[in-house]
Every structure is written in structure tokens, then in C-alpha cells.
Amino acid sequence: MSMLEKYSTVRVLGQTILLLFWSAMTVWANEPKGSSSHGTNIFAPASTPAKSIADLSVFVLVITGIIFVVVFGLLVYSVVKFRGRSMDAGREPAQVYGSTQIELAWTIIPILIVVVLFLATARVIHAIQDAPEPTGAVQVTAIGHQYWWEFRYPKLGIVTANELHIPVSDPSRPTPTFLQLLSADTDHSFWVPELAGKTDLIPNHPNRMWMDPQRTGVFLGQCAQYCGTQHAKMLLRVSVDGPEEFAAWVRAQQSLAVEDTGAIAGKRVFESNACMNCHAVAGTAADGRFGPDLTHLMSRATIAAGAAENTQKNLRLWIQDPSAIKPGSLMPAIKLSDADLDAVVSYMETLR
Amino acid sequence: MSAVTMTTTTAFPNTAAEWQLPSRGKVAMAGLIIAESAIFTIFVVAYLFYLGKSISGPTPREVLETPIFYTICLMSSSLTIHLAAKCLARGIGFAFLGFWLLTIALGGLFLYGTAEEWHRLIYEHGLTISTNLFGTTYYSLVGLHAFHVTAGLIMLVTVAVFGLSGRVGEKHSSRIDVLSMYWHFVDAVWVVVFTVVYVLGR
């Protein structure tokens, strides 16, 4: 059997195991099957890079599994067969010092295994890392901050935060998303397990990754490189939309902030306090870049990078005292009066 | 308190008469040199990596002047210390002391040269350790070397003090050899630093 055929057989075997794994993991993950919200299981890939990784992983698992069974078997056998019995007392067994043939055998076989594993791995490394960017690709620049994600779509003129929307990709006419990864402060890592392996966001060291999700729905993830106090609550939500939904989302995000005359009081509070030093609302005087862009805040399901659901109550609490939700977050507690607080929350709620 | 005597009637090969092992002082100094080489290697790697990457400030080409004279001083001090050690091994105390003091003078001259260069860089060109990447890596690497020269000089002066009061003799020869190993190492590091900073880096 050629190496390729051997690999194919293992692939079939592997895919069966992958299926079993996926089922087992899904049970563990207690996700209801068929829900639009996906889990974070590396063996439930929904995108080509994640799938290539999962396939390679199964191959590696099978080989290491075989090695384990063989060596463990030898260990168990020797422990059982050569256990000392009372009749052995006083006699020493044959003093064997070694055997060149055996040493050669168990040197050469592992070397061959390493060669096979390496070649299989190198293929996947190149396939994922050196993939060319097709013309239909969506380009996103992700900038990591302590403790939130900035997403810019340079060609579409969109700036948003924490929740990424990307189009589903049809394998026959792929529309993958290519991300450029930057950081404004410390190291971060973009990890949405079911869409791709993780890639770090490192200051002064731009990185690149891509994903082409083939199922719609919301995919979850979070920052994977310790970046400071609230590393744990730098969550990711990637919404993979069908083509019409994605186009609609883009149009909505490209528009300037909704102007609601009922919220003028809140807008005034927003602009006369420190808020606009850090936050931007497109079409108004607020143009701060240190914190998330709030132009379409209400289009997001969560606030504070996933630390809380986007409800009126949470918004109010967050503005009043960020450390109640995310202690260590870099947003200061602006001491607003209750009236001002209510006004500014009402203003936030108009930013659809 | 039993002590099992291993000297039984069996005659083992390689027994006491022919049993020669290396000198522990030399082995220990070799170990120290290996460890220090690793530290210097990391600083050299940082220097080379950051060449040309400073985003502002003076560049090596603009401000560095090759310290040929002081390098010759330091390299000669390797020769003089070698001669000093040889003299001591032969018991020629006076020559040993002469070469030893010459080594100290040459090493001191080298340090003076470094100080002079740093003075010029700081006051004439405004290059400090915090100016830019070149400043940081330059002062760190050259400074680390100068620190090791200083430490060596302190040891050499200590020996000189004992030597001048007549306390160093032929029987201390192996210890002097160990110390001169360190001094040769310091000089060898300078060859590398010199090449990286003044030759490659410009």
C-alpha cells in the first residue's frame, strides 16, 4: 500500500472516529443539536482551516493511540508476567545487559513514524498558512485591546467592536474572511475553535488568518493569550450570516448614528463628560478611539466584550460602575447623577 | 560506621596509580565561561536583530568610532597575562609580577577608552540607553562586557596585592592559570563584540 493509500484508509477510519468524537464532545458540551448557537468544540469544525486541523488531529490521535496501546501493552505484560513470586526469593534472574538489534529496531521504527507524521503535518501547515486570498474575500482588521476587540472593515468603511459579522462561504464560490491581526497594547489571541485555529495579536507584529465558515449561526470564542486582569472576559461572538443578512448588516453599519431628538439630553451628557474621549459615535462630535465604537451599540447582543448581555439594566450598571461587571476593565467609573445616567442610557439605546 | 573496603584481591584496571582526572578549577572555569557565553550570545542576538530597526535617533554609522587602539590594548593584555602565567610556572617571580601589572594597566586603559567613548556619545551625540533601540542594545552589550572586564580587573588587582607582598609563588600557578582563562574569555568576547558592533553594525 502506498503512503497515500494508507493515508486514505486512515482517513476513512479517522472520519469515523471524528464522527464518534464529535458526538461525544457534543454530549459533553450539552449543546442542543441544530441550534443556531454553536459551541467551542475543536472537533466540530465549521470552516476549512478548522476542518483541516480536525482531520490532521484524528490522524495524529490514531497513530499516537496505536503507540500507546502497544507500549502500554508491553508494560502491563511485563508487570504481570515478571512479577516476583515467593519461589524466586534468593535467586536473581538472568542478568541481560542489552541487545543491539532490539535497540536498532526501536530506534528506526519511531524515526519512520516521525517522518510520516511530519509530512502529513507539513502539508496542512502550508495549506492553511500559505492559502492565497481570493478576490471575493471579506477583509477585516482586528485590533486587540485590553479587554475588547476592535473590528474594522477597511474596504467597507465599517468600525465596530467585539461582535464580528462575516458572510457564510459557499465552497463552490468561496467568500472567505481574511483577518489582519494587530494589537494596541499587550498580546492577545483570537480563538474561535469551530472556525479556525488561534492566531495571536501582538503589538508591532501584524498577523494574518482566514476562515470560510460553511454554516450560518453564532460561533463563540475568547481571547486565549493572557493579556491582563480581565483576560477571562474578552469574549468573541462571530455571527456567520447568509448573503442577504450580511449585506443588510453592512448597510446598517455603514450608516451614521441614528439621530433621535428624544435623546438630546443624553447626547449632551455623553458629549460633556469624559465619554467622548474614548468612544466614537459616527456623525457626531464623539471621535475617541481608546474604547469601542458605539455608533451601532444596540446591534450587539452583549456589552463589555461579552461580559454582560446588552440590556438596559446592564448598560446602566456598566456605565455607573464598570468594576461591578468587569473589575480591572480600563473604563473608569464616571460619577454621573441618576438623572444623567438615565439620560445617557436612553441615548445609548437609540444607537441602533 | 562500617566502611566496606573495595580493595579486594581482584586487581581492577585503571587503579590509583594511573588515575588522572582534570583539574577542578579549570573545569569549573570552563563551565562558567560556557554559561557566560550564553548570556553574551543573547545580548549579541538582540543587538543584531535590532540593527536598522531604530525608529529615530542616531545610527551606528553616524556616531561610532572604531576603538582600534584600546582594542589592541585589550588583546595585548591577553599576551601579557599568558606570559605572566608562564613565568610564574617557572618560578620567575619578578617577571610574573611585571607582566601581571602590565596586564592590569592594559585592561585599565581599555576601560578608560570605553568611558571616553561613552562620554563622547552621551554629551556630543545625545545617545543614551533610552534614546532608541541602538542606544539600548549598544550600551547593554558593551556595558555587559565592560562589567566583566571590571570584575576581572578586581580579581587581577587582588592577586597583584598578594603578589607585591610576596605571597604568590609557584604553587599558586594553577590558580593563576584558572584566572587567566577568565581573562582570555573576556578578550575573546571583545573580539565578538567588536566585530558585531563596529564592523558588521556599521
Next chain:
Amino acid sequence: MSSNAITIPGAQIEARPWVDELHQWLTTVDHKRLGILYVLSALLFLAIGGVEALIIRIQLMRPHNDFVSPEVFNRMFTMHGTTMIFFVAMPVLFGFANYLVPLMIGARDMAFPRLNAFSFWLSFLGALLLYFSFLGGSGLYGAGSAPDVGWWSYAPLSARAFSPGHSSDYWTLALLVSGFGSIGTAINIIATILCLRCPGMKLNRMPLLVWMNLVMAGMVLLAITPLSAAQIMLLIDRYLGGHFFDTQAGGSAVLWMHFFWIFGHPEVYVLIIPCFAFMSEIIPVFSRKPIFGYPVMVAATVCIAFVSMSVWAHHMFTIGMNSYANSFFTLTTMAVGVPTGIKIFNWIGTMWGGTIQFKTPMLFSIAFLFQFLIAGLTGIMMAASPFDWQLSLSYFVVAHFHYVIVGGILFALFAAFYYWYPKMTGRMLSERLGKWHFWLFLIGFHLTFDVMHIPGMLGMPRRIYTYEPGRGWDTLNFIITVGAFIQALAILVFLANLVMSYFKGARAGNDPWDAWTLEWSISSPPPAYNFATVPTVGSRRPLWDLKHPEDPDSRYE
């Protein structure tokens, strides 16, 4: 400890006041006492590091727990990692090396006894400095805080801009100081082994423990020093305005990673190789056969030392190196598994055809083989860099390295304790308590660290003080915490065994295990001078030759 004097019949021995005894211990340069000081210091910090681990596990027991604040949690995992690696694992292994190497080569002491003492106290001072940070370090959020930047102290998180105050300086200085102590000990070990062997002990007749400590010491010289260099650079950045890792000035965060892992990877081999040494001494004795393939074991160890210096960036597969670099490090990382695997086969080959005795040291050794095999295989999984793009920075990695460190290193250490405690104290450890210790720890270990692989594969990153419910991590984390407490219980049994057996254990003679290396030829505990006459050896197992003069090893080597 007994006073090691030769008794003169009829003479009266005065009891020494305890201050005198304490003074003896504090000023000792005897390798045996320093070895014991290293071990006792390590046990103290094992307990402290263990408490830090339990705090972490209680906090993670359920999602959105608030047992500790995020700031405290981040300090806990930083201190736990730093303590366990630098102030438990390294000292205890140096301690055993200190105790055993001179005895096994028939020497009077280490090559430089005063340097030995200096190195120990530097290491201990480093530990005290690190823990002083709880009182002395000040951070942005209040007075008194330990470092919270993770035990890797990645730039730029550890730079002035993101870690104001002094907490991370305690990390840097403590490790710099103890690092110099480690280099001193390494130089001492190398000089001792190369220069103080007794007549007849050629290099290819040294016990494997001696060989492996020689290799370990050589690696320390080349591995610890890059960390020291990087730490000096960090201090220059933080205090002299340097820009080594200042990304705003064009500096590189990746450079710190390279320097750290050039230390960090060989470091883990520095930790495991002495444990291979323990296994290579203990498994033959309890299988009643010589080690299978002595020359190959030496060659494999040297091979591991060299290859392990070329694999470091497998800790950096996610940082965006190009595909050629990732492929290179995949290859070298998989390659280092070959000599390591060969050693496992040789240990099994030693047991094969033997007469295995299941005393406590052997129980721990067999568990070591099983667990180290698994740990090595999960390492191979992560060597495949695409697989690592998912597994890296997750609980899978945490499970893998605890499998190596606890399942491998700690189990081997327990074996070594049970095996050499009689030599050090003259008393046997209780077999009954030993078996309780073994089975409790085995169960707790597997409950925690087998299960821990799963949340990693389900997307749980590491170093998070809490997590979202409903991702499948909840129950698993609870089970992991339960296992941690079982391990803690087992450690208490072990500590109780150490103390109780010291006073009430059965007296051990010179050679309770019927072993074959030189330390078993003298009393337990040995006299201060070790050997009354310098031994001469003719083979790798001098005591076997003495006990079996009709069939000595020297005939076959």
C-alpha cells in the same frame, strides 16, 4: 541526624544543645546536609504552591464563581507556576543530586563545598524575595501584591506601561538571584563528576544517575543563562528606559518569547532528566536486573540534551511564524520524542525477564512509565503545529505539562524519596503509609489531569479566572477540583510518613534494597567523610561484583 562520629566504647557523648545543631545546619558545607536543606526547602514551597493550586481550583470549580477576585486569581497562577518550577522542582532535584552524586562516585564531597552552600542560600533567598512581594510589591490597584503576569512574564504585559509598581520586579529579581545559584550548582556538579571520581570509575562505568546529572548540569549552563539575560534586559527596560521589548519604539514582543522559551524548553528537560536518573537506578534494583542498554541510555540522554535546544518555538506556534519555521519546529519537536521513547523502551526492557518487587518505589516507577508515556504522546500531538493552533494556550496544554511534571517528575521524586530516605535517615519509610500515599495520589492525579484534557479540546483557554456556563466545561472543572483535593490529602499522608518514620521507622542497614551502587556500601546515614577508604571500582555495579564474585559485571563490560 546522627552525629556521624565513630563510637569509642565506654566514652561518654554529650548531648548537643539545639542552637548548636541549628548553627551546624545553617553553616554546613557538607553536600549531604545541603542536599537535605534543598529537599526540605522544596517541600515547604511544595505545600505553599499546592495551596495556591487549591485556591485556583476552588475558584474554577463552577462558572462565575467569586471565591477570589480576578486580581488575586492572576497572582495565584503566576506564583503557583513560578514557585513549583523554580522553588520546588529545581531545588529538590539539585538536593538529590547534591546528596547522591559524590556518594555514587566514591568522593568525599562536591568539588566546591562552599560554592555549594552559597548556591543553596542564593536559591532560598530568591524564594523569600519572591514571597516578600505579597507584602512589599505595590501595584496599580493597591498596596501589597505578588506578580500577576504569568510565570513567563511576557512582554509587553511585564513592561512598565502595563505593570506599574514593583510586583513583577520581584519575579525578575527572585529568579535572577536563584538563577545564579543554579549556575553555581551546575558548575559544581560538572566539576565534581569530571574531577572527583574514584579510581576505576571511568566515564562509562558511572551510574546512570551520575551521567544524567552531568547532562542536566550542562543544560543548566546553557538554558538558565538566556533567561538571566532576558531578565536583565527587562530590568533595563523598566528602570533605565531601555527599549528591548518596547513595541512603541520598534522593540519586539516576540524577542522576549524567543529568549524565554530558549530557556523554557530546555528547562523542562533539566527537570525531567534527573527523574530519568532516578528511574534508571530504581527500576533495575526492583527488577533485579541491570539497566537494559546502558550505552544507549547515555547516548539517548545526550541526544535529548542537544535536540531539546532546537525545539523551543513549539511554544510559539500561534504567534504567526511563517510556515517554514512552523514546519521546522514541528520536525525537531517530533524528533526529540525518539530518544525519549527509546528510554521508555529500555526501562521496560529492564523489567522484562526480571523478578519485579512491588515495593513503594517500584509502584511509583511503574506509574511514572505509564504517565510519562501518555504525556509524551500528548506532546507529540501538540508538536503537530496545526493541532497546536487549537490546543495551545488551552487547558489541554495545562493537562499535558502537569502530566509531565506531576505524573512524571513528582512520581519519580516520590520513588526517589522512598528509595533513598533510608540512606539519608537510617530509617525505612512505612510501606503501609506509602501504599496509601500511592493509591490516593494516583486516583487524585488521574481524576484531575485525565479529565483536564477535555475542556481544552472544548475550547477552554488557560489563565482565566472564570468562564461562561453552557460550553460543556462546568462539570469537568468540578471533577478536576475534586481530584486536586484528593491529591492534597495524599501529600498529607506522605508528609506524615516522612515525619513519623523519622522517629518510629524500622532501622535500615547499609543496604536495605540489596542494591549495587556505592552509596549502599556505607552506613545509613553515611558518616560525614562518606568513605573510610577511597573505593576502587571495576564495573558499573561495584556492589554486584562484591556480592557475586563468581560472576562479576566486570567480566561482561
